[in-house]
Amino acid sequence: MSVGKEFIKGMVRENPVFRLLLGLCPVLATSSSVMNAIGMGVSVIFVLVASNTLVSLLRNFIPPKIRIPIYISIIATFVTVVDLIMAGFFPDLHKSLGMFIKLIVVNCIILGRAEAFASKNNTFYAIIDGLGMGIGFTFSMIIIATIRELLGNGTWLNMPVFGTQFEPVLIFVLAPGAFITLGFIIGGMNWLDHRRAAIATKS
Amino acid sequence: MSHPFTISPSPHVRDDDSIQRIMFSVILALLPAGFYAMYLFGPRVIWLNFIAIGAAVITEVLCQLVMKRPIRISDGSAILTGLLLAYNIPASTPLWMPAVGSIVGILVGKQVFGGIGYNPMNPALVGRAFLMASWPVHMTVFNIAPHGGTLSGIDAMTAATPLNAFKHIRSILLHADQYTTNEVAEASVTLSKLYGSYSNLFIGKVGGCIGETSALLLLIGAAFLMSRHIIGWKIPFMYVTTVFILTWVFGGVAGLFSGNPLFHILSGGLILGAFYMATDMVTTPVTFKGRILFGVGCGFFTVVIRLWGGYPEGVSYAILLMNLTTPLIDRLTKPKVFGG
Structure with a gap:
C-alpha cells in the first residue's frame, strides 16, 4: 500500500462520480454553476476527511452490528458543522446549495468510504483516502459545472465568457442538462478505457 | 463456405417493404403541408427546412463515422427527422435553431442509443423538447403572421x-x-x-x-x-x-x-x-x-x-x-x- 497510490486512485481510476457513480444526487443537483460546485466539493472534502479520520480511530470499538448508525451519527456531526459554518460565513452560497448541504449525510461516497476503507485501515491512510476521493469528487463537479455554466449561462464563475450575441442554452442549467452532460462524460471515459484496453491487448 | 440462400428463422415474409420505402413515403406525405407553409409564412420556411435536414444528415454521417458503423444515410431516416423537426418550430425562429435541434435530436435522441431502431423516443421530438427548454421565447412567440388569412382578425x-x-x-x-x-x-x-x-x-x-x-x-x-x-x-x-x-x-x-x-x-x-x-x-x-x-x-x-x-x-x-x-x-x- 503506497501513499501516492491511495491518494491518486480517487482522481481517475476510482473516481467517485465518473467511475463508481456514487453520490450522484448532489452532483446532478448542484453542478449548475462552478461556484456551487466548489462550495459543494469543499464541504464534501471536509466531511469525508473528518469522518474517515474518526471512523478509522474508532474502528476497533464500533460493534459491527450497529456500525451503519454509528457512521451516520459521525457523518451527521460533521455535516452539521459544515452547515452552520457555511450559514454563518457564506450565507449566499448556503442559500443556493440549500437542502443539499444537509443531504451530504446520506451521500454514498462518504458512507461508502467509511465502510469500505476507513473501517479497515489506519488513520493516516484513511485521511489520504478521504482527501483523494474528496478532491476527485470536487474535480468532477467542477468539470460538469464548467460545461453546464458555460453553455447554460454563458459565464464561468459568474464572469461572462461569450459575447452578447450568445443566447444561453437554458436546458443545461436545468435538470436534463445535468443528465446529458454526465452521460456524455461517462460515455467518453468508457470509450477511452476501451481504446486503452484494445491498444494494450494488441501490443 | 457461403450458402446460396439466406437462412433465417420464421416468419418468412416476402415483401418489398424497406426502411427506405417507408421513410420516403412519409416524406412524400408530408410535402404538401410543407409547400403550403411556404405560401403561408414566406420563403424563410425553405431555409429552415433545408438547414434542419442538412444538420440532421451531417450529424448522422459524422456519428456513424466516429462510431465506425456503416453509413446508412440513404435510408432517409435522418432526412425525415430533420423535416419533422422543421415542421415543429415556428417560422420566425432564428436560422441556427433548426440546426441545433436536428443535431441534438440525432445525437442525443438516436445515435447514442445505437442508431435507427434503438431510439426510445422520437428523435425529432427530442430536438423540439430541447429547443423548447432552451429557448422558450423563440419557440413560443410567433412573429410571422400567416399570409392573407387570419383567425377573424x-x-x-x-x-x-x-x-x-x-x-x-x-x-x-x-x-x-x-x-x-x-x-x-x-x-x-x-x-x-x-x-x-x-x-x-x-x-x-x-x-x-x-x-x-x-x-x-x-x-x-x-x-x-x-x-x-x-x-x-x-x-x-x-x-x-x-x-x-x-x-x-x-x-x-x-x-x-x-x-x-x-x-x-x-x-x-x-x-x-x-x-x-x-x-x-x-x-x-x-x-x-x-x-x-x-x-x-x-x-x-x-x-x-x-x-x-x-x-x-x-x-x-x-x-x-x-x-x-x-x-x-x-x-x-x-x-x-x-x-x-
Whole structure:
C-alpha cells in the first residue's frame, strides 16, 4: 500500500462520480454553476476527511452490528458543522446549495468510504483516502459545472465568457442538462478505457 | 463456405417493404403541408427546412463515422427527422435553431442509443423538447403572421396561435371575478370567434409551427400512408378520439360537456403528432391492445397539458412521455402463446 497510490486512485481510476457513480444526487443537483460546485466539493472534502479520520480511530470499538448508525451519527456531526459554518460565513452560497448541504449525510461516497476503507485501515491512510476521493469528487463537479455554466449561462464563475450575441442554452442549467452532460462524460471515459484496453491487448 | 440462400428463422415474409420505402413515403406525405407553409409564412420556411435536414444528415454521417458503423444515410431516416423537426418550430425562429435541434435530436435522441431502431423516443421530438427548454421565447412567440388569412382578425396583431389565444381567454373566463366586465365580455366574443373558425383551422390559414397548421393537407398525406399500410389506424384514431371526448367534457368554461372538441382537434399540432409522430414504428407498441393504450395515453396527456398545464400545446410532450412507456405497454399487453 503506497501513499501516492491511495491518494491518486480517487482522481481517475476510482473516481467517485465518473467511475463508481456514487453520490450522484448532489452532483446532478448542484453542478449548475462552478461556484456551487466548489462550495459543494469543499464541504464534501471536509466531511469525508473528518469522518474517515474518526471512523478509522474508532474502528476497533464500533460493534459491527450497529456500525451503519454509528457512521451516520459521525457523518451527521460533521455535516452539521459544515452547515452552520457555511450559514454563518457564506450565507449566499448556503442559500443556493440549500437542502443539499444537509443531504451530504446520506451521500454514498462518504458512507461508502467509511465502510469500505476507513473501517479497515489506519488513520493516516484513511485521511489520504478521504482527501483523494474528496478532491476527485470536487474535480468532477467542477468539470460538469464548467460545461453546464458555460453553455447554460454563458459565464464561468459568474464572469461572462461569450459575447452578447450568445443566447444561453437554458436546458443545461436545468435538470436534463445535468443528465446529458454526465452521460456524455461517462460515455467518453468508457470509450477511452476501451481504446486503452484494445491498444494494450494488441501490443 | 457461403450458402446460396439466406437462412433465417420464421416468419418468412416476402415483401418489398424497406426502411427506405417507408421513410420516403412519409416524406412524400408530408410535402404538401410543407409547400403550403411556404405560401403561408414566406420563403424563410425553405431555409429552415433545408438547414434542419442538412444538420440532421451531417450529424448522422459524422456519428456513424466516429462510431465506425456503416453509413446508412440513404435510408432517409435522418432526412425525415430533420423535416419533422422543421415542421415543429415556428417560422420566425432564428436560422441556427433548426440546426441545433436536428443535431441534438440525432445525437442525443438516436445515435447514442445505437442508431435507427434503438431510439426510445422520437428523435425529432427530442430536438423540439430541447429547443423548447432552451429557448422558450423563440419557440413560443410567433412573429410571422400567416399570409392573407387570419383567425377573424385575432392573430393579425399578435400572430398568436389558436391555442395560445385559447389558453389566455380560458384563464380570463375561468377567473372572471379577477377581471373587469369589459375584459370578460371581450374574451367571450373572441372565444366564439375562435370556435367559429373551423374552415380556417381545417385549411390551415392560422398561425402555428411550420408544418402543423393545415389539417386538410396533413390528412391527405395520412390517407396516402394508410393506403400503403405504413401507418395503422389504431394510434391516430384512439389519440384523436380521446382528445375529442376529454376536451368535450372538460374543455368548456360553463361546466362539464361545454367544451368544443372540434376546435381542439383541428388546432395545434394534434393532426401532425397523431398521424406522423405517434405512429413512428420504432417508438410505439407493437401489439393491438398496446397501440390502443398508447393512443389513449397520448390523448390524455395532450389534454391535461392543454387545459391545465403551463404550455398552450402538449402534443410533443404527450408523445415523448408515451414513447418512454412503450416497453412497459408491450410487456403488459403481450398476447398469450396459442395453446400455452
